[in-house]
Amino acid sequence: MPVLVMKFGGTSVATLDRIRRAAKRVGVEVSKGYDVIVIVSAMSGKTNELVGWVNETSPMYDAREYDAVVSSGENVTAGLMALTLQEMQVPARSWQGWQVPVQTTSAHASARIEAIPSDNIMASFGAGMKVAVVAGFQGVSPEGRITTLGRGGSDTTAVAFAAAFEADRCDIYTDVDGVYTTDPRVESKARKLDRIAFEEMLELASLGAKVLQTRSVELAMRYKVKLRVLSSFEEQSDEAGTLVCDEEEIMESNVVAGVAFSRDEAKMTLVSVADRPGIAALIFTALSDAGVNVDMIVQNISEEGRTDMTFSCPTDQVARAEAAMDEAKGAGTINFAELIADVDVAKVSVVGIGMRSHTGVAAKMFQVLSAEGINIKVITTSEIKISVLIDRKYMELAVQALHDAFELDKAA
Ligand code: ADP
Numbered sequence: 510m511p512v513l514v515m516k517f518g519g520t521s522v523a524t525l526d527r528i529r530r531a532a533k534r535v536g537v538e539v540s541k542g543y544d545v546i547v548i549v550s551a552m553s554g555k556t557n558e559l560v561g562w563v564n565e566t567s568p569m570y571d572a573r574e575y576d577a578v579v580s581s582g583e584n585v586t587a588g589l590m591a592l593t594l595q596e597m598q599v600p601a602r603s604w605q606g607w608q609v610p611v612q613t614t615s616a617h618a619s620a621r622i623e624a625i626p627s628d629n630i631m632a633s634f635g636a637g638m639k640v641a642v643v644a645g646f647q648g649v650s651p652e653g654r655i656t657t658l659g660r661g662g663s664d665t666t667a668v669a670f671a672a673a674f675e676a677d678r679c680d681i682y683t684d685v686d687g688v689y690t691t692d693p694r695v696e697s698k699a700r701k702l703d704r705i706a707f708e709e710m711l712e713l714a715s716l717g718a719k720v721l722q723t724r725s726v727e728l729a730m731r732y733k734v735k736l737r738v739l740s741s742f743e744e745q746s747d748e749a750g751t752l753v754c755d756e757e758e759i760m761e762s763n764v765v766a767g768v769a770f771s772r773d774e775a776k777m778t779l780v781s782v783a784d785r786p787g788i789a790a791l792i793f794t795a796l797s798d799a800g801v802n803v804d805m806i807v808q809n810i811s812e813e814g815r816t817d818m819t820f821s822c823p824t825d826q827v828a829r830a831e832a833a834m835d836e837a838k839g840a841g842t843i844n845f846a847e848l849i850a851d852v853d854v855a856k857v858s859v860v861g862i863g864m865r866s867h868t869g870v871a872a873k874m875f876q877v878l879s880a881e882g883i884n885i886k887v888i889t890t891s892e893i894k895i896s897v898l899i900d901r902k903y904m905e906l907a908v909q910a911l912h913d914a915f916e917l918d919k920a921a
Pocket residue numbers: 517518519520521550661682683684685687688689690691692693694713717718719720721767
């Protein structure tokens with residue numbers, strides 16, 4: 510039997526009624542002759558609540574226990590989905606990550622999937638089971654502890670299962686009907702894309718578009734998974750939603766495919782560090798050892814042998830970054846005058862593979878921001894993206910102005 514993977518996100522399983530709607534859609538695919546692997550998220554809001562409980566109980570928590578707690582949301586929806594399918598006379602059972610088993614690394618709270626043996630689930634399909642409902646976002650480490658894959662990780666579970674079971678398709682059901690030129694909640698003129706290239710989706714996701722977890726796009730690209738994003742709230746045809754595919758499968762596309770943003774950024778400046786070989790290695794090794802994910806980096810021109818080093822990181826890692834730098838200063842390894850944290854910044858990025866062959870995108874982006882009176886604090890570029898750090902209060906304005914200027918509401 511051909512296998513299909515269907516993933517339902519938090520809002521799509523937020524109530525028993527929505528679970529029933531999702532289950533009906535699964536039933537339709539079963540009646541077409543598929544063996545279906547359903548990946549479920551926790552009910553919307555549940556994971557946030559669980560994370561909150563962990564933080565309240567233990568601010569410097571043991572990540573293994575964090576995973577034990579936050580993985581539980583998915584267990585509930587997996588069981589409820591299996592029960593709902595059974596009520597509809599569809600043979601189904603639930604699987605927690607360790608039962609499959611979804612084998613991951615031991616990097617708790619951000620584990621990577623290493624292998625998904627297919628024999629257990631295949632044996633159950635062979636015995637007449639039609640649907641395997643798998644709790645997303647979780648796995649088991651080599652030490653036998655429960656792990657989670659990082660926020661939004663159920664997308665990655667879904668793509669990894671599609672690759673492991675050579676599924677015909679991996680359908681990601683969510684609360685929007687596809688991938689848009691930017692978050693439709695910030696720009697009402699955002700346009701749904703029928704297709705988007707893997708590379709562009711990868712950049713958009715890593716720059717903040719949370720419609721797909723970055724790692725899920727990486728896996729889909731590597732294993733050539735047919736990945737589709739579509740709404741669980743509307744009736745869908747086989748052509749609905751957005752197909753994430755190879756660049757060659759897209760006929761026409763704009764130079765800029767989309768605008769992404771990330772609200773929770775902080776800009777950190779180490780004032781007056783010695784400008785000598787090895788200083789950047791010392792700073793960023795200390796930050797990396799402390800688990801800080803550094804994104805943008807700028808080093809100023811030096812004056813009298815000293816310079817300022819600026820970097821950005823997620824706001825919830827500021828305390829960790831400060832502690833690491835204070836420790837290094839105390840130990841005498843890094844000397845600096847002060848560390849200034851600006852936690853009111855956001856990152857806005859434009860992404861498009863057309864930038865490889867078109868010049869002028871950066872110039873236009875900077876002109877647009879300048880016309881709105883928005884000051885740029887840090888800039889980074891790659892072959893297919895340009896990112897700027899700006900004051901957070903201008904984030905929506907910047908997204909809308911860029912969307913307008915690059916005419917993203919119009920198809921190519
Ligand atoms: P789920 O719970 O189904 O995993 P998420 O909330 O993780 O859903 O992701 C869907 C959300 O992603 C949408 O509601 C939308 O606000 C946001 N989003 C951000 N950027 C985009 C984009 N470019 N296209 C579509 N949705 C986007």
